[in-house]
Amino acid sequence: MKNNCFFCEYKSVAAQKLSKDELESLSPNCLTVKFKRGDSIIRQGTYSTNVAYLKTGLAKIHIDGPYHIQVVRIVKPKNYLGLPTTFGDKINQYSVTAIEECEVCFIDISTFRKLLHSNPEFSNQIIVELCKGELESYQKCVNRTQKQIRGKLADVLLDFADNIFHSDVFTVNITQEDIGNLVDASRESVSRVMAEFVKDGLISMSGKQITILDRKMLASASKNG
Numbered sequence: 001m002k003n004n005c006f007f008c009e010y011k012s013v014a015a016q017k018l019s020k021d022e023l024e025s026l027s028p029n030c031l032t033v034k035f036k037r038g039d040s041i042i043r044q045g046t047y048s049t050n051v052a053y054l055k056t057g058l059a060k061i062h063i064d065g066p067y068h069i070q071v072v073r074i075v076k077p078k079n080y081l082g083l084p085t086t087f088g089d090k091i092n093q094y095s096v097t098a099i100e101e102c103e104v105c106f107i108d109i110s111t112f113r114k115l116l117h118s119n120p121e122f123s124n125q126i127i128v129e130l131c132k133g134e135l136e137s138y139q140k141c142v143n144r145t146q147k148q149i150r151g152k153l154a155d156v157l158l159d160f161a162d163n164i165f166h167s168d169v170f171t172v173n174i175t176q177e178d179i180g181n182l183v184d185a186s187r188e189s190v191s192r193v194m195a196e197f198v199k200d201g202l203i204s205m206s207g208k209q210i211t212i213l214d215r216k217m218l219a220s221a222s223k224n225g
Helices: 020-029 083-087 109-118 120-146 149-164 176-183 187-199 215-223
Strands: 030-035 040-042 050-056 059-064 069-075 095-098 102-108 169-171 203-206 209-212
Touching: 020 030, 020 102, 020 109, 050 109, 069 120, 069 176, 083 120, 102 109, 109 120, 120 149, 149 169, 149 176, 149 187, 149 209, 149 215, 176 187, 187 203
Parallel strands: none
Antiparallel strands: 030 102, 040 095, 050 102, 059 069, 059 095, 169 209, 203 209
């Protein structure tokens, strides 16, 4: 699907810093592709020639480790998926997979870099996004290593509600194994703690739909985890 970047309703905060002429020059150098749930958007170990930008849907970033696949984070719309590769290695160091139907805009990497050089406001916003992502990774690393499974799982549920779905009622289209990879726990441990949360009245579950019933107690579990 060809793009007209000037009229795009999914522009990133960084892209909003671009002039009309810059957006028009960007349009012929990017392409929107639709992905179904489970489709691979970026493959670890492949050569990167584009910057990927998630316009709609949800995706997971994961890395093939020495023992198992590690889910790093869940990405919501209006976020870039390939910035570390853009500035660092030319080889993708992680994979991205759609966890629901997605639209992804692939931007020619040379064009993207030219905009970074020519527009200071655009490049500054990209740096801000990179820094936010790095700080988030640091915090999640601390939580993974220092919290127990109850605290880590409470963190994930609150993150889903506050930052991904913006609602205390949401449908999780990833498996409990994926959630376990997010919090460094087994699928069985995730299932057990989720059942405990239901029994204690913190959440309710109906299939893949989760409802946060007691936000205060869930926040306490996160804090004291």
